[in-house]
Amino acid sequence: xxxxxxxxxxxxxxxxxxxxxxxxxNTFTDRGEEVTHEAIEEAMDLTKxxxxxxxxxxxxxxxxxxxxxxxxxxxTEADFFGWLDxxxxxxxxxxxxxxxxxxxxxxxxxxxxxxxxxxxxxxxxTLNVHTIDRETIEDFFDYAANEKELxxxxxELFRRILADYPVEFSPKHKTRVIDARGHNILRERKKSLxxxxxxxxxxxxxxxxxxxxxxxxxxxxxxxxxxxxxxxxVIADFDLSENPHLERQRDxxxxxxxxxxxxxxxxxxxxxxxxKKDGVLCVEYIPQKxxxxxxxxxxxxxxxxxxxxxxxxxxxxxxxxxxxxxxxNYNLAIKEVLTRCNVTRMVTTLNxxxxxxxQRPINEVASSHLARRTFIGNLYRQVKDPNLIGKMSGHRExxxxxxxxxxxxxxxxxxxxxxxx
Numbered sequence: 001x002x003x004x005x006x007x008x009x010x011x012x013x014x015x016x017x018x019x020x021x022x023x024x025x026n027t028f029t030d031r032g033e034e035v036t037h038e039a040i041e042e043a044m045d046l047t048k049x050x051x052x053x054x055x056x057x058x059x060x061x062x063x064x065x066x067x068x069x070x071x072x073x074x075x076t077e078a079d080f081f082g083w084l085d086x087x088x089x090x091x092x093x094x095x096x097x098x099x100x101x102x103x104x105x106x107x108x109x110x111x112x113x114x115x116x117x118x119x120x121x122x123x124x125x126t127l128n129v130h131t132i133d134r135e136t137i138e139d140f141f142d143y144a145a146n147e148k149e150l151x152x153x154x155x156e157l158f159r160r161i162l163a164d165y166p167v168e169f170s171p172k173h174k175t176r177v178i179d180a181r182g183h184n185i186l187r188e189r190k191k192s193l194x195x196x197x198x199x200x201x202x203x204x205x206x207x208x209x210x211x212x213x214x215x216x217x218x219x220x221x222x223x224x225x226x227x228x229x230x231x232x233x234v235i236a237d238f239d240l241s242e243n244p245h246l247e248r249q250r251d252x253x254x255x256x257x258x259x260x261x262x263x264x265x266x267x268x269x270x271x272x273x274x275x276k277k278d279g280v281l282c283v284e285y286i287p288q289k290x291x292x293x294x295x296x297x298x299x300x301x302x303x304x305x306x307x308x309x310x311x312x313x314x315x316x317x318x319x320x321x322x323x324x325x326x327x328x329n330y331n332l333a334i335k336e337v338l339t340r341c342n343v344t345r346m347v348t349t350l351n352x353x354x355x356x357x358x359q360r361p362i363n364e365v366a367s368s369h370l371a372r373r374t375f376i377g378n379l380y381r382q383v384k385d386p387n388l389i390g391k392m393s394g395h396r397e398x399x400x401x402x403x404x405x406x407x408x409x410x411x412x413x414x415x416x417x418x419x420x421x
Contacts, residue, residue, distance in 0.1 A: 020044065023052040031057050049204060066205060080127040081105065083205065087196055094288065096264070104189050111143050113161045114150070129206050137193070137210050145186055151178040182352035183220055190216050220355055225347040225362065226370060226377035232257050236305065238341045246340070249333035251309050252322045253371055258306040260375030263330070263368040264288050269321040274310055281307055331367045338363035
């Protein structure tokens, strides 16, 4: 009986080998490639874990690239950063996500250099995707949480470290100051690094799973604050004619309050995004956040105030809908506009570094995202329909992110209680 089972297993293995060999040979023939003994032997070795039906020329080329990367980088620190380079090549990430990964891996490069310089027992410390373990991951994030303080304690060391990035991750404007990081930022970095290692494991590039047992944790957010309609209108109607630059940025901010688009989408709006649907003038666009996964078309009808702003800047912005400046300067302008308009009420915010609530004047914490919250928060107060509002804000149905905008204030609670009066 045992001999029969072994014979059947051998026959199955042989059949599988013959099927794979046939698929490889057919692939070479279809491509017009020379079918040499060496080439077939290499392709058979590369595809040993691939089913015959899945073997294509592109699969063989991808596996060849992976094997070449392994050979070049298996014993050096380029192992880690080389694999990241492959990850960024293979993953169709947005520009923002790509920049975020480069920030993360510059942090890892600094961590590696810091350990080498400060730990006598780890002078030759090198990050390696195949050997990095849970303890190292946790040590890295402990370093990341305290990097600002460390950079102040070792200023000369960090000056050298900051000048020594890998070429492929060197930023256009090199970091000169290390910023403090709060819980949410570190959580996002953990998610990104875990996603990288999951990708390595799922594609068979490594058997290492250093994040096993590591908890990512949940995001921490305070209660969303936004401008009341009265405050928004004060800002919209305030006379800023003596400062045309500030007036333009105010107008853009008000348009954002009326449409709820993210600043990344606002920046790219043109006259072509203004369309008529059933006689109603709307702004229509695909949020950048969805373009790499499942594109969603967002359509927001323009009220009279928004239509006037579109007309005001028509044909004066070189194709753009508004004379937009950089995101940083836009946020600074928003703060100045609120200050000049005397919109300075105190709001409760969550300190991103300490995780504690604190009271701050709204003009000091205002940014472009305040406009988006103002759009969503005020609409929700009026209609209390998250699905309807989500269609105009670009949030998917049931989005957890949308829940943060649902400010349940006293007026709404009173209305609810009155339903059972």
